[in-house]
Ligand SMILES: Cc1ncc(C[n+]2csc(CCOP(=O)(O)OP(=O)(O)O)c2C)c(N)n1
């Protein structure tokens with residue numbers, strides 16, 4: 013202790029994070045709600061990637077799924093309905109050191125927050141955006157969402173939803189500067205986890221649409237698909253996650269997909285039966301908005317004062 | 330003597346035929362179709378005057394459309410410059426001298442009461458010879474009309490004279506006019522040359538020389554335009570001054586406050602704040618985010634603030650409407666935020682380019698639920714700069730949004746102000762990333778003051794979830810009656826605590842009298858000028874100007890009690906007393922008056938209008954006189 017060691021280094025107690033370090037209290041979603049599976053997957057990724065909880069921020073809007081940050085023991089921002097993305101982008105704008113996860117519902121993202129959705133994709137700031145798509149407004153109790161299937165009986169359309177649904181995956185692939193689009197389901201934990209890892213690893217905005225069961229209002233919407241894996245099409249190759257053999261074997265339909273080919277991604281995204289899951293598109297080269305918003309970060313006060321005097325000079329007489 | 334040889338003009342002013350008449354102040358306007366450079370000429374004229382040591386107030390005359398049709402009555406584009414021996418605090422009453430590049434644009438200004446009998450109008454005369462018959466007819470009719478109104482119209486062959494030196498009169502005429510005005514009002518020609526060089530610095534020496542020639546030629550031409558010259562003796566300059574408008578002052582304030590992020594969506598008359606920042610912000614390490622809409626702009630700013638970099642958002646009325654929900658969130662979740670609101674005429678899209686103080690109550694109360702926040706209103710261009718610095722500190726100290734209300738009058742008014750001595754402690758403190766103190770909760774409210782320290786992402790052990798739902802001091806969502814009551818009380822308490830640190834405002838004039846005129850924001854200069862005039866006539870009138878609207882400065886009731894009558898002067902709507910169906914009971918009164926009535930339980934009257942114009946000191950003076958006369962009738 014008193015002699016100088018030539019390989020001296022600061023003694024930092026090793027921090028190892030366990031799942032518990034990310035568990036922020038009991039989730040109060042309905043039993044069987046798909047949101048739980050997503051929560052578990054994200055907590056596992058945080059643990060596996062050893063993300064310091066204080067450097068992790070979960071941002072959400074309003075909705076059942078937007079309760080997400082409350083169940084994480086990280087920093088969180090449970091803001092306004094539809095407005096998760098501007099907040100998340102603002103967080104990232106001057107704090108590129110923070111890892112940002114966004115939880116948003118199909119109403120939150122694709123209806124009230126649709127404008128921000130288009131633009132956040134274009135800003136392409138480094139974060140994972142998880143669209144919890146249960147095809148319904150859950151929190152407000154069973155109103156039609158933009159992704160509700162046509163004919164779905166809801167409290168606002170008791171005779172069935174009038175219009176065909178919006179396809180969030182295909183729509184996102186149409187937005188400028190899109191850099192990562194994936195699709196997965198809450199009931200396949202291995203695929204969900206592996207897809208979210210890919211999303212986390214991508215530098216840029218990773219948009220992941222998660223088909224999410226709502227046992228209370230839309231249990232029938234994904235029931236068939238859940239029972240019958242042949243209704244899903246597992247995308248393989250390219251940027252797609254490697255699934256373990258056992259999991260992969262559960263998908264009778266598989267397709268090699270070039271996730272660097274935007275036109276191919278768009279074609280695949282338009283497909284419903286079977287529904288493609290995996291990484292549809294990835295382009296690691298798209299410009300990221302934080303490369304612009306972080307300019308000048310860390311400038312010293314002395315330099316700021318010099319800059320300021322220079323500006324004052326311009327107006328001085 | 331119509332022109333000088335280009336490049337050979339004498340720089341010294343020629344002696345005029347008559348000695349220049351000394352005046353304490355002088356108001357000129359240049360009005361034209363848009364795109365004729367009137368504003369640049371006027372700004373340069375104002376800058377030259379400021380450099381000479383004169384008090385100056387410059388305000389642009391802006392048509393609502395980008396390119397209104399040529400020669401249209403409502404299309405007046407131009408500038409007014411009021412120059413005085415003393416400090417000038419407002420745009421003044423009617424102009425003394427007008428240069429008009431066509432007669433049609435004068436109609437709009439006449440409607441706006443910009444001129445008086447005797448105002449000298451130097452009117453471009455080329456329209457008399459225009460090939461279009463209707464133009465000639467309109468021109469002739471206007472001459473008759475204007476003269477009937479008492480305007481002293483002088484027809485001047487401006488373009489013809491300018492043609493002899495300009496390559497292109499369309500772009501050169503403004504500098505020619507500048508030179509002419511410099512002659513008429515005895516401006517220092519050398520300074521004008523310097524200023525022209527400064528203004529065109531980016532365009533290179535050839536352009537500078539060409540424009541300087543135009544100014545010289547205009548200067549020489551000025552001699553034969555008007556027999557009369559005016560001298561507005563300047564004062565010696567003792568402090569370093571800056572010449573700028575209110576939006577530029579806000580931009581500089583943002584930088585001086587150490588704010589690094591301004592998120593905005595373009596909206597008149599707030600946008601130019603971001604223009605100044607967009608070019609200058611980088612120099613101090615800051616960025617402007619032009620968001621996809623106002624909701625996103627404030628959301629982005631709140632995100633940055635939450636993450637430890639107190640941000641600023643800048644908007645005007647319609648933008649405030651969109652930002653409402655987020656503003657409530659910032660109050661609820663106690664996020665520091667600087668919210669600049671440059672007011673314009675409303676409601677709805679209203680009068681985009683014109684002044685109004687119509688958003689006071691919307692700022693204070695326009696969000697659902699109880700939303701206590703600090704609201705301050707700079708009254709001068711200088712205060713625009715300093716208040717932003719204060720706002721950031723208050724926002725952080727009190728963990729709440731601070732709204733700064735200015736208006737189109739401050740935004741576009743240009744004035745010399747003392748150059749601030751910026752100190753390092755104006756800048757934001759460095760981001761605190763030290764571990765969070767164990768046992769301190771995310772909203773560890775001091776139950777006496779409501780104040781609490783704020784954890785910032787990156788602080789180990791401070792992890793919490795910010796929520797707009799009712800919450801406890803642990804940031805846990807809580808729907809029980811006590812938690813919400815406590816949360817609301819804590820957020821409100823902070824205002825009371827801040828209010829305690831304020832001092833009663835200073836009365837301008839005697840501390841007691843017959844009438845007290847109360848104002849807020851950009852009307853300060855006009856109100857005090859009007860009050861000073863009335864006081865010089867022996868009237869017992871004083872003025873009081875409020876900078877803090879939430880919380881209000883203390884001692885107002887005591888101040889008001891020493892006057893027989895209290896009246897607010899505001900640029901927002903109130904029912905005219907005696908209008909059909911309007912009674913004493915149902916009359917809708919101006920916004921500050923409403924606020925002060927609630928606050929003091931006193932009978933406070935108002936005098937307000939929504940003409941979209943700065944209220945002229947003369948009009949306020951007339952109203953003061955009318956009220957005092959009525960009061961004398963009563964007693
Ligand atoms: C401005 C605003 N409008 C409406 C609401 C009510 N609201 C809360 S959540 C929600 C929809 C939630 O649906 P979704 O985003 O799909 O989330 P889910 O509950 O299904 O997870 C609505 C309409 C609100 N909170 N704020």
Ligand SMILES: [Mg+2]
Nearest residue numbers: 117118146148
């Ligand atoms: Mg939903």
